[in-house]
Amino acid sequence: MGLTRREFFKLGGGSIAAIAGAGILGNSLFNNPEAPAYAAPRIEYKHGVCEICEMNCAFLGKIENGRLVKLEGKPKDQHSRGALCAKGNSGINMLYDPDRLKAPLLKTAPGRIPGQDPKWKKISWDEAINRAASEIQKAIEKYGPQSVIWIGHNKGTDFLRAIGSPNNINHQSTCNAVRIMATRITLGVANYVPDFENSKYILCFGWDQLGKAKNSLARGLIEGKIKNNAKVVVFDPRFSTTASKAHEWIPIRPGTDLAVVLAMLNVIISEGRYNADFVAKYVEGFEELAEEVKKYTPEWASKISDVPAGTIRRIAHEFSGGCPAVIPIHKREAIQVRPGGFELARACLAMMAITGNIERRGGALLPRIAPLNYPKPKEKPPELQVTERIDGGHLFPLAVPKPLSGTGLYQSVPDMILRGEPYPVKVAVVYGQSLQSMPETEKWLKAFEKLDYVININIYPDDMATISDLVLPESVYLETPHISPRITNARYYQIAVAEPMVKKLYDTKEVDEIKYLLAKKLGVDKYMPPHGEKVLDYKLKRYGLTYKDALKKGGILNGSQKFTPKDLTSLRTESGKIQIYSPKLKELGYNPLPWFDETWLIEPKADDEFYLVTSRPPMHRHSKTHNMRWLHAIMxxxxxxxxxxxxxxxxxxxxxxxxxxxxxxxETGKAKLIQGIRPDTICVLHGFGNKSPYIKLAYNNGPNDSRIMPAYPKEVNMTLKDPVGASMDCHVIVKVRKV
Ligand code: SF4
Known part of the structure; x- marks a missing residue:
């Protein structure tokens, strides 16, 4: 037997002296013939991709004696650049979380109160799939396939198509819909990549990806500032993390960034500071824009925004001074969740376009996303009989070009369910979506109450799980293989490949398998694409490689990193060029140019009334990381x-x-007093407010911002002349009082 530290100290001084007196210390203690040989730990490394946020950083997982012990970012990965953020590192906590769902659970208690004991009964997968399929079948037979909805992350489109429902409900109108639609209209793609590293001027409107620790965006900005001496300017009502690293912070009035950008466009155009050559070659609608922004003077914007006219002029001059300059837009920033968010994103794109900063080193680059092959079903599903969606998507043809694609009005869903419009909804499958992300949570709860059956596919027994009739446990990303084509922020073509770090720990399944099993039970599996490991090779077939080849190549496939500008006359826009004036928007009854409507403004009237802004802390991702031990310890x-x-x-x-x-x-919560926020504004951290006692660390972890946010019916969005129908989460005045 070896000697433990405790045993060593138990020997005490006298004993040690006695041993020492025995002469040769080692003989008696360390030459014991019965001691087993030292067994070196069995260590292996595997290739992985983090799925906690959409950066999808690639890493190497260290597995010691079959247990995952460490995740390390890969230096060759353009996202992690050799290091994961706190959330990525803590992925191990999610895998080994003792509170994870381990088997399908059936709720046997009535009611849908978050956190109330559901009196769960553990059931087999066979029974779970039979029950779920039978409830879906009942709804289809009596009310039609449209009475079945899928809420969550566009993951249910193939299943909905197979059963014949148009109701792909996703939260994008509360998230990135504004950026996607504005960039699609202007550049013909869903996003652009800020080339921070080569920039000389980085202008942010509510953009705080440093504060959210989005790895490649955060590192990019810091590299641009430190290595390339870029000037960083931040407009934000709050002294955000990004503002704290900037050269200049301008505490703008919430909801007025658009006025400032339009005034900057006015200055740049009226003073002839635009890039005339670039505009002539690549920009469509410059003359119309010049006419439109004449009325948006810096003095006009100053009255609205509290930003001095001189500051607006100076920053417009600096931005248009000829150096590479960029305005990053990601998603759900302070600027986007207000009326006019779509116009703001378009105005920012217009400002980069007329100063020649599109597809230029240091400006906004078109993304380089590596295409993959996606397998098709054996048989093409029949055309949808009902195309009208309950989220009103059909009313926003810009956002929903085809019935199952795009984003409708997420926040209008509870009203439509409660009103039974345009038809009754009976069954909801909720995937990866928490109650914390549902604005006006109480209204959503009433809507769920009205449904016959709620099926929840989840990793954790969170609030949503406790109100659902059936909970289907999903495997964690560290237990499954996958391929990431680097959709967000891809500066060059790159594919990252992940293998399971360990075997599945519990009786869980991947969402694709769950959908397939449901479709099979419903007799529509021929309309579902194949899934699982067999499609991994197919996805990479166009590159002449198998999934295993990709792993052997280090789990990362790199395209050329040489910058070759793309042709800006053959974009997927209406004219092929950068589209500032959009005839399509005009045809749909919207303003074809970025514009401002003063009726969009709201204002606190009393001393205890505030504007609301929200943010996310760097160590949490919405509500999905709050039960992870290391992250919980930090926040x-x-x-x-x-x-x-x-x-x-x-x-x-x-x-x-x-x-x-x-x-x-x-909602109630703890006040944190800071100097760095406007006196008329409060900021609530998003993702907290879990009431489920079954995720013990996250239980009762603070205020849920969604409880005070509006879930407007679609009529409100239509009055606001918003072609995307994006959320007005922060279009609200909040009263604050001590309790
Ligand atoms: S930024 Fe962090 S959470 Fe997001 S993918 Fe990278 S490591 Fe994971």
Missing amino acids: PEGFIYINAAKAEKLGIKDGDMVELSSKYGK
Whole structure:
């Protein structure tokens, strides 16, 4: 037997002296013939891709004696650049989380109250699939396939198509729809990549990817600032993490960034500071834009935004000074979740376009996304009989070009379910979507209450799981193989390949298999594409490689990193060029140019009323990471940022519990007093507010911002003349009082 540290100290001074007196210490203690030979740990490394956020950073997993012990970013990966963020590193916690769902669960208690004991009964997969399929079948027979909806991440389109429902409900209108639609109209692609590293001027409107620790975006900005001496300017009502690293922070009035950008366009055009050659060759609609922005003077914008006219002029001059300059837009930033968010994204694109900063080193690059082969079903599914969607997607043809694609009005869904319009909904499959991401949560709960059956595909027994009739446990990304074509922020073509780090720990399945099993039970599996490991080789076939070849090549396939500008006269836009004036928008009844409507503005009237902005902390990703041990240790609960001087006037101290109330709901949480926020604005951290006691670390972890946010019916969005129908999450005034 070896000697433990405790045994060693138990020997005490006298014993040690006695041993020492025995002469040769080693003889008696360390030459024991019965001691087993030292067994070196069995260590292996495997290739992985993080799926906690859409950066999909590639890593190498270290497995010691069959247990995953460490994840390390790969230096050759353009996203991780050799290091994962705190969330990525903590993926191990999700895999080994003792609170994870381990088998299908059937709710046997009535009601849909988050966190209430569902009296779960563990059942087999056979029984779970039979029950789910039977509820779906019942709804289809009595109310038609459109009565079945899939909520979550566009993951159910193939299944919905197979059963004949158009109701692909996703949350994009509360997230990235604005950026996608604006970029699609202007550049013909869904996003662009800010080339921070080569930029000299980085201008941010509410953009705080440093604060959210989105790896490649955060590192890119810091590299641009430090290695390339780029100037960084941030407009934000709050002194965000990005603002703290910037050269200049401008605490703008919430919801008025658009006025400032239009005024900057006015300055750049009226003073002839645009790139005339670039505009002549590649921009469509410059003359019309010049006419439109004449009325948006810096003085006009200053009154609306609290930004001095001189500052607007100076920044417009700096941006158009000829150096490579960029305005990053990602998603769900302060600017996007307000009326006019779509116009703001278009105005930012227009500003980069007329200064020649599109597809230029240091400006906005078109993404380089490696195409993959996606297998088709054995038989083409029949055409949909009903194409009208309950999220009103059919009313927004810009956002929903085909019935199952695009994004409708996520926030209008509960109203439509409650009203039974345009038809009754009976069954919902909810995938990877939490109650914390549903604005006006109480209204969503009433809508779920009205449904006959709710099926939840989930990793955790969270709030959504507790209100669902049936919970189907999903495997964690570290247990499954997958291929990532680097959709977000791809500066050059690159594919990352992941293998399972360990065998599945519990009786869980991948979502593709769950959908397939459901379709099979419903007799429509011939309409489903093949899934599982057999399609991995097919996805890479166009590159003459198998999945295993890709792993042997280090799990990363790189295209050329040499920058060859793309042709800006053959874009997938209406004219083929950069489209600032859009005839299509005009035809649909919207303004063809970026514009401003003062009716979009709201204002707090009393001392205890505030604008609302939201943010996400760097160590959490929405609500999905709150039960991960290391992340919980860093940030166990969420809070509400309030300006310290303003809080003092209201008698609120740091750490006091405060009540937030809006027209849409109430919530309480802890106040965190800071200097770096406008006195008329509060900021609530998103993703907290879990009520399920079955995820123990995340239980009761602070305020849920969604409870005070509006879920407007579609009529409101239509009055706001918003062609995307994007969320107005932050279009709300909140009252704050100490409780
Ligand atoms: S940024 Fe962090 S959470 Fe997102 S993919 Fe990379 S490591 Fe994972």
